[in-house]
Amino acid sequence: MKPFENLTGAEKEALYKSLREEFDRVCGKKLKLNMARGKPGKEQLDLVSGILTALTKPEDCECDGIDARNYGNLSGLPAAKRLFAEILDCKPEQCFMGGSSSLQLMYDLVAKAWTHGLLHSPQPWCREPKVKWLCPAPGYDRHFAVSKSFGMEMIPVPMTPQGPDMDLVEELVKDPTVKGIWCVPKFSNPQGFVYSEQTIARLAGLKPAAPDFTLIWDNAYCVHEVYGEYLPFPDILSLCAEAGNPDMVYEFASTSKITFPGAGISVMAASEANQSYLQSLLTFQIISYNKVNQLRHVRFLKDKAHTLEIMKQHAEVLRPKFDCVLDTLEREIAPLGLASWEKPKGGYFVSVNTLPGLAKRTLELCAQAGVTMTAAGATYPYGKDPADSNIRIAPSYPGLEELAQAIEIFCLCLKLAALEK
Numbered sequence: 001m002k003p004f005e006n007l008t009g010a011e012k013e014a015l016y017k018s019l020r021e022e023f024d025r026v027c028g029k030k031l032k033l034n035m036a037r038g039k040p041g042k043e044q045l046d047l048v049s050g051i052l053t054a055l056t057k058p059e060d061c062e063c064d065g066i067d068a069r070n071y072g073n074l075s076g077l078p079a080a081k082r083l084f085a086e087i088l089d090c091k092p093e094q095c096f097m098g099g100s101s102s103l104q105l106m107y108d109l110v111a112k113a114w115t116h117g118l119l120h121s122p123q124p125w126c127r128e129p130k131v132k133w134l135c136p137a138p139g140y141d142r143h144f145a146v147s148k149s150f151g152m153e154m155i156p157v158p159m160t161p162q163g164p165d166m167d168l169v170e171e172l173v174k175d176p177t178v179k180g181i182w183c184v185p186k187f188s189n190p191q192g193f194v195y196s197e198q199t200i201a202r203l204a205g206l207k208p209a210a211p212d213f214t215l216i217w218d219n220a221y222c223v224h225e226v227y228g229e230y231l232p233f234p235d236i237l238s239l240c241a242e243a244g245n246p247d248m249v250y251e252f253a254s255t256s257k258i259t260f261p262g263a264g265i266s267v268m269a270a271s272e273a274n275q276s277y278l279q280s281l282l283t284f285q286i287i288s289y290n291k292v293n294q295l296r297h298v299r300f301l302k303d304k305a306h307t308l309e310i311m312k313q314h315a316e317v318l319r320p321k322f323d324c325v326l327d328t329l330e331r332e333i334a335p336l337g338l339a340s341w342e343k344p345k346g347g348y349f350v351s352v353n354t355l356p357g358l359a360k361r362t363l364e365l366c367a368q369a370g371v372t373m374t375a376a377g378a379t380y381p382y383g384k385d386p387a388d389s390n391i392r393i394a395p396s397y398p399g400l401e402e403l404a405q406a407i408e409i410f411c412l413c414l415k416l417a418a419l420e421k
């Protein structure tokens with residue numbers, strides 16, 4: 001097929017007619033396909049279901065002299081901290097083990113900044129006339145939703161394959177009302193970009209005007225390679241400390257895409273000074289998170305090497321799905337010049353950039369044809385994609401057959417949207 005821009009008017013009309021007929025046929029099938037959320041598929045959940053029997057007897061529940069079944073140890077089981085410290089390459093004392101969601105820990109950090117202020121805050125953020133937040137975009141919709149729910153002014157920062165545009169970030173943090181930035185440094189959501197060493201060093205060495213500027217380092221995909229070997233990643237906590245910013249960074253991770261999303265464990269790693277301050281507030285909120293589940297994870301995941309083995313098994317399941325999406329886009333869309341996309345080495349998404357003005361309409365057509373996708377614009381602050389171009393594809397949840405059908409329909413809808421235009 002020729003690039004659409006080289007087609008004559010008559011060729012475009014004929015093509016539109018035949019694609020529209022195909023679209024009507026697809027709609028008639030009343031399909032219900034979903035490429036919206038980054039969730040592991042059933043096969044992945046099955047392969048980690050050994051965790052269900054990781055603790056079976058009362059004697060199994062003791063670890064380091066602590067009975068995991070009882071109250072106590074606000075910051076979590078030492079063994080769980082050791083496990084995550086090894087995964088993140090930080091120190092166990094820097095780890096706070098949370099419940100089943102890292103997003104909840106992130107929200108809670110912002111909420112604490114709001115109500116009480118952080119370690120170096122002159123006052124709680126609720127008393128600040130304005131709080132601005134840097135939002136590398138396209139990015140994770142739920143990060144932006146947290147900022148929005150607190151009424152922050154979100155400032156989009158363009159993403160590059162090396163990470164956020166650092167010239168702009170360095171300029172923006174000179175404003176004392178800019179209080180923080182969302183970062184997904186490894187296999188970013190949605191592009192799968194890995195921040196370069198230089199970007200990471202520049203972030204660690206930022207000189208923000210706000211004394212309580214907060215680098216939220218959401219390392220959600222820290223061990224989530226899909227193609228190739230494990231990519232070692234620098235410890236942001238020590239880099240920030242070396243750069244004179246020991247208390248600027250809070251790193252998050254969870255087992256949501258290692259074991260069970262919504263039933264795993266999470267971690268917030270931060271300087272010991274931050275831990276001590278935050279735990280002095282957390283103590284009013286909870287006596288201890290679910291240590292039985294922490295211990296189940298320790299027993300099942302064992303250590304970093306074994307966790308990486310499990311992640312290889314996940315990758316075996318995910319790779320054919322990513323291949324399916326990428327191959328179909330290459331075959332159906334690349335020759336037409338309607339979009340470009342990233343080829344991620346890990347993470348959970350494929351990020352497609354259509355020609356300007358096509359994303360919303362493409363997804364409208366997908367919805368009519370029974371394919372649910374993340375809403376257009378969701379990857380931008382306020383849901384506003386200035387070019388109406390970015391679409392996030394999540395290939396992990398559907399079975400391969402269903403996925404193949406869904407991505408074919410997506411390509412059909414993109415072609416129709418382009419021809420309509």
Ligand SMILES: Cc1ncc(COP(=O)(O)O)c(C=O)c1O
Binds near residue numbers: 100220266
């Ligand atoms: C970047 C990122 N952070 C956090 C989460 C949610 O993690 P959790 O289940 O630990 O709350 C996701 C889930 O998709 C994500 O993509």
